[in-house]
Amino acid sequence: MIDAALFSSALGALTPILFAALAGALCQRAGVFNISLEGTMLVGCFAAVAGSWHTGSAWAGVVAAMLAGTAYSLILAIGTVTFGGDPIVLGVAVNLLAVGLTSFLIRTVFGTRGTFSDPALAGLEPVDIPGLDRVPFLGDVLSGHTLLGYVSWLAVAGLAVLLYRHPWGLRLRGVGERPEAAASLGVSVGRYRYGVILAGGALCGLAGAQLALGNVTLFSENMTAGRGWIAVVAVLLGRALPVGVLAAAVLFGLAEAFGFRLQGIGLPQQATDAAPYVVTLLALFASSGRLRSRRLMRGSP
Template sequence: MEDDVQRKLSWKIPGTLAIGTLLILMFALNAVGETRLRLGDRNQSYNIEDMTLTASNILWVFFVLALIATVWSVVHNVTRGKFGRAGRILNTTAIILVAIMTILGFLLFAGAGSRGAVTLTSALVATIAISTPLIFGSLSGVVCERVGVVNIAIEGQLLVGAFAGVMAASFFQFSWAGLIFAPLAGALIGSLLALFSVKYAVDQIIVGVVLNVLCLGLTTFFFGTLMTENQSMLNTNRYSLKSIKIPGLSEIPVIGPMLFNQSILVYIMYVAVVVLAIFIFRSRWGLRLRACGEHPKAADTVGINVNRTRTLNTILASSLAGLGGAFFTIGSGLAFTNNISSGNGYIALAAMILGKWHPIGALGAAVMFGFAQAVAQLIPSLHGGIPSDLVNMIPYIITIVAVAGFVGKSRPPAAENIPYLK
């Protein structure tokens, strides 16, 4: 009986929180000087004065709060959740609190004694820019895996979306043309994924890996030949998407520029998250989708064409990833370069898993990864003594720690990567 109780105890979350608490303690012990915090943005009509904080004092407060959160997580774990829903809410709050304080604590530590300012608003704007393709990719993964298809090919779909988006915008000299061709390119890769994994029952993970290699090879070939020879006509950044500033909302301190002064692609992302969060769990389409991913035989029994449902939704989801890939080029004002997606498709998969196959959860995880990368970009301007290689590792370390420490007892759809054969 004692062994059964021990098996129910998982120390992953308390252990991860303890690591975060120790990091904050290390920051507090080594922070010397004051940190200048900048909350204003040059695109806003008013100016917010910089805040000057004594870094060590704030970090010690963070440490105490993180210690309390960690102790609560241990108590919640040992009592095996006897506090019910309130206890689970407090435990989730503790996780979020420690995660935020660890990242902010690192910023305060890096900015202590620096001549530069911690430009928090700019970091948040960069977070949205970095997170947008991750969110589109993770939404693609959510739809595919909910219907029973593992979409490892997100990386390739982001890549071809970036390629097709800038090529179409450059050729037609119209930025919105890229918003049409990018999802079509992603849907094409999704069609290949559905063809081999659904129709011919090839292992979905193998197909996804092969498609990623195919997309990388094709885009590299065409970039080195077709695009390079006709750069002004097929690969220019002159026709990128412009930012759309929403009056009033964009003037909200700190979060206004982050959320309401973005391109149409970011606003499409907002809509996609809300629509999928509602329709996957509150519509007939979503019920059929989840039935095919959980129990395809039962779905077939009630008249659902399982393989057709899987095929169509895999193509739909892949078009979302292709649309997200367009952000690397026309959404960011950049021309296409080799391997411009740079592994973001795999981070999107991690965000989907961390978000427990839910659009809102995937959104939160992707934003967390995006913020980690934005912090990594900010650090060199604050603290030149931190090795650049260590800074570049931050987003990937966050990915590993989050998936290993916070996923817990998440369960994927029962029939994913299992072909349905009548």
């Protein structure tokens, strides 16, 4: 049951979660708790399929997904930064709006309900890494993923360098930890928060493109199926650290892949589909227990 194919499937499953979780971590570092990842990713899914279908190019779909995710995240940016709204309330509203908006657009643009799939729809092709694909086990695990999958791994390293080795990242962390002090030094808190929310929208667009054109090649209503919420949990478990977020995303990717494997041996689909969410709950319980024990050790309530 545990073989190279399982780990390869896990890497494919973690890519949308990882992109969205990196978006959430970036926003968290700027002091914005972004729970609109689910809705923004869903908009990215639709835009990716629409762009690919109209142009015949999967990469045009990827660009469309990034642009749509960025534009859609303006709702959260304007509401929280310009008008000072509660990001939790706005995030829930953004998620609900995305479900209704994409359900309306699938009827308007594609003239169908539920699911849109077309043989002419161009998807993202897997990439075989020369040399690595001939290495036993390791080649089967690491080779044969979409280009966006490899980009997501590089994005972890890039974000870590940006946050901890670049002046922009240091100022961004200052905006999140001490916004008044950052503003007194001439740093525009609003501009930084706008920037990270929009960048997070682009990352969620990439997550949607991978899900709709890489993992499958179709659009289905509410096809994100809670992955954005899992990404929020990954941000919490990883403490908004790029490497921590990656570790949490790997955990959830393994849970999803293992669920598919259990489904293949005859377990009901409803039970196997619940595997990532069971792991999410267990991880949250473990995290809250760890935090509680640390507070007791420090003597705080």
